[in-house]
Amino acid sequence: MSIIAVIPSRYASTRLPGxxxxxxxGKPMVQHVYERVRQVELFDEVLVATDDERIMNAVSSFGGKACMTSADCPSGSDRLIEVAKAHPADIYVNVQGDEPLVEPSAIEKLARAMLEDSALQMGTLCYPITVEQAQNPNLVKVVRAYNGNALYFSRSPIPFPRSGGIAPSYYGHLGMYAYRHDFLMNFGSLPYSPLENTEKLEQLRVLQAGIAIRVLEVEAMGPGVDTPEDLEEVRRILGKKGE
Incomplete structure (x- = not known):
């Protein structure tokens, strides 16, 4: 069974251009992500999916492989579908290009789950968070059934402790996804989702269509890079590690 890791990497960014x-x-951020993904031995291929020649050239310069996708892709899944059409595989694992501290063990856990259970159409990750973190609407939360499948994703703190106090646990959603090929190719044909539109969370389109999403728990990782402040924090962490 073939499996490809895809790292979407767009040049445009409102808060942090390029x-x-x-x-x-000493390395571009995309190289840090690529090298961590390459540590996972399950992948037949690792691709950076970009819309910019400068990123293509940077990836080539450190010996990586990149492919061009349209600059007009409305979502991450659309970009991944473009890649899938040109690079056939049974499973695709989508690792965000702004996560230079991503743990290879977490990527492997997600990939292995898809390889070992042919019934899974889509998978993702979660990690324990604090009560304070749960209040942040920019951090997506998830609640799961006993079998590990997602019950709901929300920007609100879920579950809500109706009788006061705090919930027994909160889990943040880590935006790494795995898709089986046939499911991915049909993703765009899923019906309009009012829940997705309300929360601005694409994965709710899948849940509202009645399709299961397996959510695996991993340990919390370092911050992704969304702002100049995040960038400095990541530089500090990797500098201490000598990476």
Whole structure:
């Protein structure tokens, strides 16, 4: 069974222009992500999916492989579908290009779950968070059934402790996804989702269509890079590690 890792990497960023190419301890950010993904031995291929020649050239310069996608892709799944049409595989794992501290063990856990259970159409990750973190609408929360499948994703703190106090646990959603090929190719044909439109969360389109999403728990990782402040924090962490 073939499996490809895809790292979407767009040049445009409102808060941090040219984000994939920012220098972190002597390497562009996209290289840090690529090298961590390459540590997972399950992948037949690792591809950076980009819409910019500068990123293509940077990836080539460090020996990686990149492919061009349209600059007009409305979502991450649309970009991944473009890649899938040109690079056939049974399973695709989508690792965000602004996560230079992503743990290879977490990527492997998601990939292995898809390889070992042919019934899974889509999978993702979660990690324990604090009560304070649960209040942040920019951090997506998830609640799961006993079998590990998602019950709901929300920007609100879920579950809500109706009788006061705090919930027994909160889990943040880590935006790494795995898709089986046939499911991915049909993703765009799923019906309009009012829940997705309300929360601005694409995965709710899948849940509202009645399709299961397996959510695996992993340990919390370091911050992704969305702002200049995030960038400095990641530089500090990787600098201490000598990476």
């Amino acid at each position: 984000k994939p190419l920012v220098d972190i301890c």
